[in-house]
Amino acid sequence: AKITFITQDNIPVIVEGESGSVMALAVENNVAGIDGDCGGVCSCATCHVHVTKEQFDLVSEASEIEKDMLELDDDANEYSRLCCQIDITEQLDGLVLTVAG
Numbered sequence: 001a002k003i004t005f006i007t008q009d010n011i012p013v014i015v016e017g018e019s020g021s022v023m024a025l026a027v028e029n030n031v032a033g034i035d036g037d038c039g040g041v042c043s044c045a046t047c048h049v050h051v052t053k054e055q056f057d058l059v060s061e062a063s064e065i066e067k068d069m070l071e072l073d074d075d076a077n078e079y080s081r082l083c084c085q086i087d088i089t090e091q092l093d094g095l096v097l098t099v100a101g
């Protein structure tokens with residue numbers, strides 16, 4: 001699936017991946033602002049992204065653990081996700097994610 005990250009500097013970065021987590025794909029491609037410090041176990045929130053309202057159905061709701069993490073983040077909103085918790089599937093093709101602050 002092709003996924004576009006909009007960085008904090010407003011630069012679109014288009015990456016493509018078949019499997020694994022969206023965070024891992026971002027880190028592999030050096031997407032600025034996605035650090036993945038905890039290695040993808042939902043405990044650092046350095047992979048925080050905002051999904052658009054229109055595309056939120058593609059990625060589904062955050063889990064309870066993920067929501068608890070997001071609550072600690074000032075930049076979180078109802079369309080926030082920790083992208084280590086999103087698995088890449090073909091369904092995500094065309095997804096646009098904004099890197100959160």
Ligand code: FES
Pocket residue numbers: 023035036037038039040041042043044045046047048082083084085
């Ligand atoms: Fe740490 Fe996603 S990589 S919460």
